[in-house]
Amino acid sequence: MAITIILHITGSEPVVAEVDELPNPDDTLIKVSNPRKIDGKDLHYLAEKVVTVYWPVDKISFLEVLPSEEEESIIGFVRE
Numbered sequence: 001m002a003i004t005i006i007l008h009i010t011g012s013e014p015v016v017a018e019v020d021e022l023p024n025p026d027d028t029l030i031k032v033s034n035p036r037k038i039d040g041k042d043l044h045y046l047a048e049k050v051v052t053v054y055w056p057v058d059k060i061s062f063l064e065v066l067p068s069e070e071e072e073s074i075i076g077f078v079r080e
Contacts, residue, residue, distance in 0.1 A: 006064040007032065007055065014038055017053075022065070029054045030063075 002018035007030075009015060017032035035043055035053050046053065 001068070002033070003068070004066040005032070006038070006066065007035075008061045008063065009055070010059055010061050015043065016040075023057060028057055030057055030060070 002020060003022065004016065004018050005022075007015045007017060014037075015032075015035050016038055017035040019030065019032055023030045031052065031054050033052050035046065035050075037043060042048070
């Protein structure tokens with residue numbers, strides 16, 4: 001199952017992508033699939049048909065892990 005993340009790359013705009021697993025602390029590269037801008041548009045610095053990119057971990061400030069569709073479907077009780 002793919003995990004959707006937001007990569008915050010130093011000196012660049014955030015990138016949304018999917019990973020098969022989260023990086024380990026000793027990893028030097030992170031493999032991402034379907035990289036795109038937050039609004040879903042293509043990244044101008046990648047070739048048109050690129051689907052997989054390896055990013056050096058030292059260029060990433062931090063990453064956010066987005067909830068899966070299963071987690072979003074869970075309805076909690078909200079008091080109004």
